[in-house]
Amino acid sequence: MPSFPYQEIKPPQRILLGPGPSNVHPRVQQAMMAPVLGHMDPYFYTVMEDIMNLLRYVFRTKNELTFPISATGSAGMEAGLCNFLEPGDVAVIADNGFFAERMINIALRLGVEVIRLDAEWGRIIEPEAIEAALKSRKKVKLLALVHAETSTGVLQPLGEAAKLARQYDALLLVDAVTSLGGHELAIDDWGIDICYSGSQKCISCPPGLSPITVNQKAMDTLPNRSHAVPSYYFDLSLLSTYWIRDKGQRAYHHTAPACMFYALHEALALIAEEGLETRIQRHLKHGAALQAGLEAMGLALHAQAGHRLSTLTTVCIPEDVDDARIRQRLLSDYNIEIGGGLGALKGKVWRIGLMGYSSTEQNILLFLSALERLLAEEGYKTETGAGITAAVQSLRK
Numbered sequence: 001m002p003s004f005p006y007q008e009i010k011p012p013q014r015i016l017l018g019p020g021p022s023n024v025h026p027r028v029q030q031a032m033m034a035p036v037l038g039h040m041d042p043y044f045y046t047v048m049e050d051i052m053n054l055l056r057y058v059f060r061t062k063n064e065l066t067f068p069i070s071a072t073g074s075a076g077m078e079a080g081l082c083n084f085l086e087p088g089d090v091a092v093i094a095d096n097g098f099f100a101e102r103m104i105n106i107a108l109r110l111g112v113e114v115i116r117l118d119a120e121w122g123r124i125i126e127p128e129a130i131e132a133a134l135k136s137r138k139k140v141k142l143l144a145l146v147h148a149e150t151s152t153g154v155l156q157p158l159g160e161a162a163k164l165a166r167q168y169d170a171l172l173l174v175d176a177v178t179s180l181g182g183h184e185l186a187i188d189d190w191g192i193d194i195c196y197s198g199s200q201k202c203i204s205c206p207p208g209l210s211p212i213t214v215n216q217k218a219m220d221t222l223p224n225r226s227h228a229v230p231s232y233y234f235d236l237s238l239l240s241t242y243w244i245r246d247k248g249q250r251a252y253h254h255t256a257p258a259c260m261f262y263a264l265h266e267a268l269a270l271i272a273e274e275g276l277e278t279r280i281q282r283h284l285k286h287g288a289a290l291q292a293g294l295e296a297m298g299l300a301l302h303a304q305a306g307h308r309l310s311t312l313t314t315v316c317i318p319e320d321v322d323d324a325r326i327r328q329r330l331l332s333d334y335n336i337e338i339g340g341g342l343g344a345l346k347g348k349v350w351r352i353g354l355m356g357y358s359s360t361e362q363n364i365l366l367f368l369s370a371l372e373r374l375l376a377e378e379g380y381k382t383e384t385g386a387g388i389t390a391a392v393q394s395l396r397k
């Protein structure tokens with residue numbers, strides 16, 4: 001035995017109402033205990049085929065290239081940008097939140113000229129700004145937007161943006177990490193060329209996989225690249241040789257994380273069983289109830305009205321209330337995790353997620369009553385039960 005101390009792993013059961021991960025359904029947990037198989041095992045291939053079909057259902061697409069990358073949501077972002085951009089290209093990228101900034105950061109590392117679409121954190125990017133940016137250069141290669149900005153709670157409309165991208169012959173790349181499986185998203189009908197997500201949010205699978213879908217129009221640009229894709233691991237053409245059978249064959253690319261694939265398979269199967277539309281409606285109903293409850297407690301919502309996520313709510317922290325103490329007490333007294341503000345919103349907002357398996361009536365009501373008590377202890381007075389009453393009224397609508 002080594003001489004240093006270590007513990008037996010016994011994590012507490014938490015109610016995950018932060019910006020992700022969300023809670024995992026017991027069936028997903030169970031699936032992770034199935035026997036590990038080799039990544040070239042014939043049975044394992046059938047699991048992969050199911051995953052691709054289920055992902056096409058959730059993304060609402062017929063794209064052949066639709067599979068999870070074996071890494072977290074940021075991998076989808078890296079892959080989406082490094083396959084379709086190269087030094088000297090021009091990209092128009094949203095600059096209205098923490099994850100939008102991450103996209104800009106990655107694009108700059110690729111030697112790309114970035115035209116930033118500025119908006120206050122908490123507001124959408126307006127179509128006029130998108131059009132002005134697309135028009136400002138002879139050729140813009142790619143337009144990148146975050147559908148659900150987890151740092152601000154804003155839902156970016158995509159319909160008009162997709163039309164503009166087509167009109168100016170730019171590829172449209174969308175970050176759907178906090179929207180896939182929770183908000184309306186229709187890859188083919190809306191005309192989105194490249195879209196990625198994460199397994200741990202509205203899909204309610206543990207973190208570690210990044211579903212991505214790419215249409216033929218985007219794939220057809222790859223042979224025109226002047227430089228090889230700078231990342232081996234995220235090279236989509238190479239990844240496709242493992243995921244997509246070529247004359248019945250698959251080639252080794254990396255050792256697939258078998259247990260994660262089982263988990264994603266079950267999480268996606270649960271979405272199919274619930275029905276995607278029913279699931280989206282559940283998220284809408286619960287998001288509205290939480291927001292009604294918070295407002296009835298006199299709290300201000302941060303995101304632009306009319307463009308609020310139902311999967312992630314940002315609420316302004318009242319003056320003289322201790323941000324960290326409230327979050328710590330939620331965790332220690334109620335086992336509830338919520339998120340603090342990120343980047344420019346640090347210390348200004350709380351981020352409350354209602355995603356996938358975590359998006360339940362019970363969780364909303366427990367959270368609102370816990371928050372009411374903790375706020376009262378901080379000297380912030382609300383009418384007793386006002387939050388719960390408003391949430392219940394909203395749920396019964």
Ligand SMILES: Cc1ncc(COP(=O)(O)O)c(C=O)c1O
Binds near residue numbers: 077
């Ligand atoms: C909108 C958005 N994009 C990208 C990411 C990055 O995903 P990950 O942390 O899984 O790498 C996140 C994570 O929260 C996110 O919310």
